[in-house]
Amino acid sequence: MAEITLFPQPRQLERKTGNFTINRHTRIFAEDAALGEMLAAYLRPATGFDLPAHPLDDNIAADARNAILLVRSDAVLGAEHYALNVESGRVIITASHGGGFLHGMQTLRQLLSPQILSDETVADAAWTLPCVHINDAPAFGWRGLHLDVCRHMFPLAFIKKFIDMLAFYKFNIFHWHLTEDQGWRIEIKKYPRLTEVGAQRAETVVARTWDQYDGVPHGGFYTQDEVREVVAYAAERGITVMPEIELPGHAVAALTAYPELGCVGEGYEVRRTWGIAEDIFCAGKDEVFTFLKDVLSEVLELFPSKYIHIGGDEAPKSRWEACPACQERINAEGLADEHELQSWFIRQIEAWLNERGRNLVGWDEILEGGLAPNATVMSWRGSDGGIAAANAGHDVIMTPNTYCYLDYYQSEDTDSEPWAIPAILPLKQVWQYEVVPKQITADKRHHILGGQGNIWTEYMPHADHVEYMVFPRAIAIADVLWHHPEQRDYDALVARLRRHLPALDIMGVNYRPLDD
Ligand code: ACM
Numbered sequence: 382m383a384e385i386t387l388f389p390q391p392r393q394l395e396r397k398t399g400n401f402t403i404n405r406h407t408r409i410f411a412e413d414a415a416l417g418e419m420l421a422a423y424l425r426p427a428t429g430f431d432l433p434a435h436p437l438d439d440n441i442a443a444d445a446r447n448a449i450l451l452v453r454s455d456a457v458l459g460a461e462h463y464a465l466n467v468e469s470g471r472v473i474i475t476a477s478h479g480g481g482f483l484h485g486m487q488t489l490r491q492l493l494s495p496q497i498l499s500d501e502t503v504a505d506a507a508w509t510l511p512c513v514h515i516n517d518a519p520a521f522g523w524r525g526l527h528l529d530v531c532r533h534m535f536p537l538a539f540i541k542k543f544i545d546m547l548a549f550y551k552f553n554i555f556h557w558h559l560t561e562d563q564g565w566r567i568e569i570k571k572y573p574r575l576t577e578v579g580a581q582r583a584e585t586v587v588a589r590t591w592d593q594y595d596g597v598p599h600g601g602f603y604t605q606d607e608v609r610e611v612v613a614y615a616a617e618r619g620i621t622v623m624p625e626i627e628l629p630g631h632a633v634a635a636l637t638a639y640p641e642l643g644c645v646g647e648g649y650e651v652r653r654t655w656g657i658a659e660d661i662f663c664a665g666k667d668e669v670f671t672f673l674k675d676v677l678s679e680v681l682e683l684f685p686s687k688y689i690h691i692g693g694d695e696a697p698k699s700r701w702e703a704c705p706a707c708q709e710r711i712n713a714e715g716l717a718d719e720h721e722l723q724s725w726f727i728r729q730i731e732a733w734l735n736e737r738g739r740n741l742v743g744w745d746e747i748l749e750g751g752l753a754p755n756a757t758v759m760s761w762r763g764s765d766g767g768i769a770a771a772n773a774g775h776d777v778i779m780t781p782n783t784y785c786y787l788d789y790y791q792s793e794d795t796d797s798e799p800w801a802i803p804a805i806l807p808l809k810q811v812w813q814y815e816v817v818p819k820q821i822t823a824d825k826r827h828h829i830l831g832g833q834g835n836i837w838t839e840y841m842p843h844a845d846h847v848e849y850m851v852f853p854r855a856i857a858i859a860d861v862l863w864h865h866p867e868q869r870d871y872d873a874l875v876a877r878l879r880r881h882l883p884a885l886d887i888m889g890v891n892y893r894p895l896d897d
């Protein structure tokens with residue numbers, strides 16, 4: 382029997398004898414017409430079959446042959462849990478929620494020849510599934526990939542392809558990093574200058590020299606209609622889009638558009654270089670909070686996500702130290718210093734979000750000066766912030782740079798890799814990612830919601846370069862977050878990836894080849 386290779390690996394897989402072959406007479410039966418159509422749409426391009434999706438009723442379910450049935454059952458626990466039974470006469474995907482059915486469909490796609498992933502009809506292919514019984518559910522409820530579209534802007538078509546890849550590997554969160562020093566990328570109707578001014582930078586530093594610029598303006602943004610399109614596209618594929626609107630730091634593009642929101646109040650320019658900016662939103666001026674709440678009001682309209690990421694990282698305090706309005710705020714609120722002012726700032730935003738039924742997520746710097754009461758911490762500077770937050774009873778998403786930063790070099794031999802940030806994270810190390818650090822006490826482990834890979838794009842001007850950095854490392858992250866293997870045999874991972882990579886070739890993904 383041919384080896385079965387699935388990413389992520391299912392929790393339970395039992396191989397049976399026999400096969401099921403999809404042909405042009407195969408019928409799909411589903412209670413939920415949209416899910417039936419989703420499966421038909423996945424199978425249509427490569428097979429050329431326009432498989433009809435029929436409503437499901439119990440009589441049919443009992444007798445159908447040459448059929449794929451999507452059967453809802455409350456006996457399947459967990460919104461993402463599914464069972465997939467391939468028998469010689471029919472295929473049954475059982476789940477209690479849409480998310481489970483979608484995962485079952487991805488597994489079904491991966492069980493077929495990788496040619497099924499082609500967007501053009503493949504003549505003479507055999508669409509044969511091995512008979513299996515799979516019972517599967519994720520180890521972690523938060524399985525994300527982040528993408529920075531600010532350092533470089535990527536076309537909507539790539540955002541959709543990225544979401545397709547997330548769905549293929551059973552991620553369920555797309556963390557969309559939309560605002561930065563180097564560009565503001567989301568249309569906000571009430572503040573048009575955010576995109577008229579803040580979405581463009583004059584040119585970009587040439588990373589290899591640091592003292593030359595490319596002389597090429599760079600910019601762009603997503604309209605609210607495009608954002609809605611992305612959110613809907615993701616939702617159809619079982620993925621929640623969590624927006625990130627950075628505050629109080631990483632705000633220079635916004636300050637360039639509206640200089641009165643900074644402490645100094647003038648002299649800003651959408652940044653042409655990388656690194657951390659001294660200029661951040663003023664914490665003393667009330668109009669800053671009016672602005673941020675107005676912006677977030679539009680963001681909440683666009684994104685149903687319960688979690689809203691507000692950044693919080695890398696906010697130097699030099700401007701606040703020198704700003705009369707910020708110092709006045711420290712006095713008026715009885716704060717000890719600028720770190721407590723940062724905490725106060727975040728708490729204002731958290732209270733406002735919580736009143737609207739949303740949860741605040743921030744990078745681990747939001748621990749500075751005291752964590753906002755209900756905040757979820759995204760631990761990126763290693764695991765310490767996540768450990769402290771979980772042990773203090775806060776929810777945590779573990780994205781330690783030491784395992785999850787996909788902008789780092791993939792090999793020690795950096796000269797043979799495209800230019801990247803000076804840090805190294807080979808696939809082998811990603812595969813060692815332990816989502817729950819052992820310093821978290823047993824009674825606090827449930828606070829670790831899961832993890833994600835982060836993709837900062839300073840050195841990735843084009844989508845194919847992003848793909849090179851993301852794959853195959855993100856596949857290892859998906860595998861860890863889904864089935865959390867106790868044993869991490871790297872050679873076994875590489876052998877599985879070698880069998881799997883033709884799938885990426887067919888999907889037109891520019892992955893980094895495995896080392897020989
Ligand atoms: C980060 O990487 N600055 C969160």
Ligand code: ZN
Pocket residue numbers: 643644662663664665666700701704705706707
């Ligand atoms: Zn100020």
